[in-house]
Amino acid sequence: MDITFEHVTHIYGQKTPFEKLALDDVSLHIPSGSFTSVIGHTGSGKSTLVQHINGLLKPSKGKITAGDVVIRANEKKQSLKKLREKVGFVFQYPEHQLFEESIIKDVCFGPMNFGVSDSEATKRAEESLNLVGIPASYWHRSPFDLSGGQMRRVAIAGVLAARPQAIILDEPTAGLDPKGRQEMLDLFAELHKRLSMTVIMVTHNMSDAAIYSDQVIVMNDGKPLMIGPPEHVFLQTEQLRRVGLESPETMLFLDKVMAKARKKERIPAFTIDQTADVVIQILNGVKNHV
Amino acid sequence: MEKIIEVSDLSYRYSEEHPYVLKNIHFNVMKGEWLSIVGHNGSGKSTLAKCLNGLIQPQKGTVHVGGYLTSDEAHIWEIRRLVGMVFQNPDNQFVGATVRDDVAFGMENHGVPRDVMIQRLSEALRLVKMDGFAAREPHRLSGGQKQRVAIAGIVALQPMIIILDEATSMLDPEGRKEIIRTVRTLHKERGLTVISITHDLEEAIHSDRLLVMSDGQLIREGAPRELFKSTELLRKVGLDLPFAIKMRQALQKKGISLSDNALFQEELVDELWTLHSSM
Known part of the structure; x- marks a missing residue:
């Protein structure tokens, strides 16, 4: 089921002292x-975002389409x-x-x-x-x-x-x-x-x-x-990092290996097995280079 | 080193119709050490923790804390003051309307005089880096901040031991780091004994000693470096392995000859590098 957000904004506690902008003009597509x-x-805003997908929250502005269901702001909830x-x-x-x-x-x-x-x-x-x-x-x-x-x-x-x-x-x-x-x-x-x-x-x-x-x-x-x-x-x-998130531990480990090898070009690897292959690749690459 | 907790031949079951969930457990905790307890869900870790401050009483065996027997009701408050416990769910441990009230609650219960209380309150909040939040409402804080307030409440009672019962498992990675950092400071600066019940092996490898629980039994104990050599046993009881060990095993399988020593990622990188430079 295709899910689409078009300019969805969600404000908690609108017109109260606790008013908070939780989703700010979000447009995205989930194939x-x-x-x-x-x-x-x-x-x-992760939880607020997903709660819109099954109608637990309704958008303050914008439109959500999930399959053939359309949810618009200011609409009755039928x-x-x-x-x-x-x-x-x-x-x-x-x-x-x-x-x-x-x-x-x-x-x-x-x-x-x-x-x-x-x-x-x-x-x-x-x-x-x-x-x-x-x-x-x-x-x-x-x-x-x-x-x-x-x-x-x-x-x-x-x-x-x-x-x-x-x-x-x-x-x-x-x-x-x-x-x-x-x-x-x-x-x-x-x-x-x-x-x-x-x-x-x-x-x-x-x-x-x-x-x-x-x-x-x-x-x-x-x-x-x-x-x-x-x-x-x-x-x-x-x-x-700037938004307080870390990379997967495999990538952090590869970064340590790369720093030793003085290599810069990062290769994505997320499973232990893929990562081992990349480590071997880095080691061989450096060896051949020397 | 001085023993601070002595658990001797402890067995526990919730009622007579139920099987024993802790079976003949025997171990000591040394003053000032960081001890981690690991094991699958339902292995008895949390039940064991509750025996360590007299929250539950074993049917068999004894627990001594700082010389006091936990079954001796005359000393139960003394024991609870010595052993502070931080639970898993940050939302379930608040009573005060403000951070300040909440930290003061424990001290009031223990009859700490007001002037001492005021001094300890600000000191405890400063230690967990929540001094700017004294007047805030606990329910408006993040999970990591809530757990830090819970820790401040414990610190204010000047305990000797702090037990973390999966205290970081409901937090995001940032909150998790905040808590570990806070407890490490307390451990180092105050010599606090730490008992951490955890699934996080990257945290556990930093402890002085580990206990492994499985099906109510204490099946292994030792320093992390020794213990994680028994990789097969740990896997068999449903535990994961630290990242460096999984990585090392994968590399070994692919024909890289590495020793079985590396426990930390840095050690593995160094070893890879030494090996490689000598090739």
Whole structure:
């Protein structure tokens, strides 16, 4: 599902002493089927931006198009429900929102809210639970007996059961241990690939943004500072640093190697394996040169 | 070195119907050291931390803090004053309407006289670099600033030990750095003993000693350099490896002959460079 922002401005607490310009004339495009990461310092407008994509916030000015739904400023909110059905939102710590007595009931809650019949909701819930890897033997247990990582999977299954075309993930790996983090990221890569879902991920982890996304949006002061593929964005170390962001750790490591080798031309590498190749390349290059 | 915490044969379960989540744990903490506790989610790290200041009482075994037994109710307030704890969620630890009130709250509870309180308050806020924020409302601060105020509240009680229970895990990278910087200063300048429960291995490699927890058991303890030689074991219990080690292993796999020594990125770069210059 293509998502487009045209001159979108959002002001919190308009006409109050706490008035704050959170989005400032933002225009951007998120292509259908892409994996887009949104990065930026706390308070840069990342969350405000993504909350517009499923109608949690409405623009103060401008227009948002998501598939065939158009949201304009100063409009009545009749199309918001349609939008929310198409764009799933996984909040930070989504496991805090589990409430039903069984896992299956909890996952059914979402689709039933969108008017899906009992039997259809159950069917979708089962599908979603399979997708996120919760075994059928668990489905009739209480979600509260699960581990943190599993609870998060159940919460995500609840969002998927509405069959959204796009999914927004707000810091989806926060609080998980390294293994849980990796499993969670693999799950999103899988959803993106297998279901061709448009994925929008808000993250503080530069390496995750670099490895998983096709497009990175860098937010600063309510505006996109850069939009582009990670191979481009993460070469702009100085610009990123100026807005309080670091490069992925692989790039920081390469910088240290390059400083020793007195080389300047940076090569993007985000996985450990790619980085090892670049290190070898740098070492050989210097050797040949001498 | 002097022992400041002694944990001896500790076992704990939440109730009789539940299995033990901590099993026969035994270790000491030395005065002035920086100790990190790592382990997968659910390994018992946080439960263990709560045993160290008497927030929970083990069914078996004992915990001594600064010579006091945590099960001895007569000394529980003394123990809580000695051991300050910073929790994961910065929003869950505020009681005061202003930063100043919040830092003063702990001191009031411990009956610190007013004139001493005023002096310690400004000193604590200065130490965490929040002195310009005394009159601000805590909920309007960033996550990193909130955690620094929480630390100031602890510092004001002049503890010997500070426990960080994943205190940086909900913060952005900038906030995370602020906290580590603040605690390092306290560690260095005040000789504060630090116990840090963390998933951040880049932080953990800087500690004096590490404890590895898995399924309620203490499975390894040692200096980071020693401990991270057991890469297979750490992987098996669901832990990640520090960046320099992952990088070194990838290079070794591609035929670069490197020693197993480098723990910090700088060391790996130096080694690569020495190797390369001698080629």
